[in-house]
Amino acid sequence: MVHEDIERCVRAVQSKDARFDGWFFTAVLTTRIYCRPSCPVVPPKVRNMRFYPSAAAAQQAGFRACKRCRPDAAPGSPEWNERADLVARAMRLIADGVVDTDGVPGLASRLGYSVRQIERQLRAELGAGPLALARAQRAQTARLLIETTALPMAELALAAGFSSIRTFNDTVREVFALAPTELRRRAGRQGGAAQGELCLRLPFRAPLCPDNLFGHLAATAVPGVEEWRDGAYRRTMALPHGPGVVALSPAPDHVRCRLSLADLRDLAAAISRCRRLLDLDADPVAVDAALSADPVLAPLVAKEPGRRVPHTVDGEEMAIRAVLGQQVSTAAARTHAARLVRAFGRPVEDSAGGLTHLFPEAAELAELDPETLAMPKTRRRTLLTLIEVLAAGKIDLGAGADWDEARARLAELPGFGPWTVETVAMRALGDPDAFLATDLGVKYAAKELDLPSAPRAFAAHAERWRPWRAYAVQYLWATGDHAINRLPVAGRAEGDR
Incomplete structure (x- = not known):
């Protein structure tokens, strides 16, 4: 240093x-x-x-x-979601639990590099290799389970990803200078989540504007997979060891997170995906300072600072939903998606609400009959081609994806224009500089704000918003009167009304 x-x-x-x-x-x-x-x-x-x-x-x-x-x-470093280089991609995959499930060779394989190269790059920048980084994450997961569940320590150790109770005990003592039983006693409660339910606090860097973040997720919620209920955004998730259901609601200094997991070994992956979904590791001060340098955006930022970009828990799901949403209303896109969910999604149990299915994976949609799709033939072809390449593993839209490569491969598909590619880049890949220049909402905002109307002139003006153009889109959308810009009222999401 x-x-x-x-x-x-x-x-x-x-x-x-x-x-x-x-x-x-x-x-x-x-x-x-x-x-x-x-x-x-x-x-x-x-x-x-x-x-x-x-x-x-x-x-x-x-x-x-x-x-x-x-x-x-502490909130994670914003660097790992702002950058697209090897170290950032590796950190996103480690957070998603890849080292625990596939080992370091599995991490290297997903990134397309050798184990030695991964080790060298991570040690040079972070002072620790992938095993040490995964171990630190396991220790944090263990602490959460110790303090929020009544699981016996032997079961808890396995759920946190440790290979043995001895390794678990040694790691907890080394990292926290307390035995696991002492940590539980200091927490002041025995927890109530022995059956897989966990109540957590997800920290973030202030400020955070929840209106567009939760409003967007609720307004575009796919029935059966997502819902707004009792002041919380709820959804199902497909995790490495089984399904999960999460409820997320905003609080002044954290996001309340209630998780119901089929297998507690999925805790770290579930937390990582929830944090990515809500963009909780962002640095809003840096983003807003850069955007406020433009006199056009400055009043919008000052009015509601801390806007986040709503992402996704599954990149392939978001790509499919982006195609379903091409040139149709939010309500129509939700209807198309709901039909696929009912026909192909795996059922889940949700005693606390109305969630019924996981969003179907691309492989599960491979048998889709195009004649059942109530959409133009060109869009059917686009959807079926996307499903085919995703099922074959030809495009990586996961946490460790190469943003440039994913963009290039998406652009080669029929029916994938700039709007669809950039929507996937923004929501699925998490590129903070993705920009929806052709989006109708962005165009209306540009007109309202007296920004250049010609595409080339508008693109030139948007250059000053780099590398935060995805956040600029959130502020531009805020100029319109749409459900995505406000928290829903109690009960159903506004899109259901």
């Missing part, structure tokens, strides 16, 4: 700046503890500070997590 970076870190720690939580971790030589920059304790002397780019690196250096600020629960 260069001298200028060290000085910035020191200033962040001394000012207890929560904006830097997750960006780096501060270790204290005298106490052998590592903390968030915003830790409430008195800052240590500068000569006793050491800075690490990841919790895993701090743990490898022999430091344990602070019991006051709980650095393991």
Whole structure:
């Protein structure tokens, strides 16, 4: 770390700046503890500070997590969702649990690199290899299960991804300086989620504007797969070891998350996908500062800062839904998707609401009869071609996807114009610079704001919004009176009315 970076870190720690939580971790030589920059304790002397780019690196250096600020629960670094390079793609896959399910060779295979290359790149930038990074994530998962469930420790260890109870005990003691039973006792409760239900708090960097985020998800919800109920967005998820149901609702300083999992081994993957869905690792201060430099967007940002980009829990699902939504209303797109869900989706049980199915995977849609699709023949061909290439694994739209490669392969498909490609890039791939220049809502906003109407001139003006054009789209959409811009009233989503 260069001298200028060290000085910035020191200033962040001394000012207890929560904006830097997750960006780096501060270790204290005298106490052998590592903390968030915003830790409430008195800052240590500068000569006793050491800075690490990841919790895993701090743990490898022999430091344990602070019991006051709980650095393991900090929001993730926004870099991993802003970048498309090898390290960022690897971090997204590790967060999704790939190392736990497929090992480091599986991670390398998905990324198209050798194990040695992955190890070298991660160690150079993060100070830890993929196994250490996955171990740090397992420790955090273990802590959540210890504090929020009544599971016996032997079952909990396996659910958190540990190969043995001994490794589980040793890791928890090393990372948190407490035995698992002590962690549970300090939590002050025994939990009530022995059957797979978990109540969690998902942290984020303030500010967060929930209106467009939850409003968009609720207004476009596919019946049977998604719903708005009792102030929460609820949906089903297909996870590595079985189905899950999640309920997400906004609170002032966190998002309330209630998970019902068929297999608790899916906890880390479920949390990762929920965080990506809600864009919770974003850095809204940096985004809004950049967009506010444009006098046209500045008033919109000042009015409702902290807008996030609603993403997805499954990239292939979003691509299929993007095609279903081509040149039709939100209600029509939901109807088309609901028909596919009823015909091909796997049933799930939901005692708390009206969720009935998982969204069907591409392989499950391979037997789709095109004559049953109430849409023009050209769009049928587009959908069937997409399903075919997804089922064959020819396009990767997962957490570790190469954004440029995915864009190029999508653009080769019949019926995939700029709107569809950029919708998938924004919602499925999570590219913060995806831009829907041809979207009707964006065009109406441009007209309302006296932005250039000619496509080339509009694109030139939008260059000043890089690399945050996907966020600019959220602010542009906010100028219209649409259900995607507001939280639904109690009961059903506005799209159901």
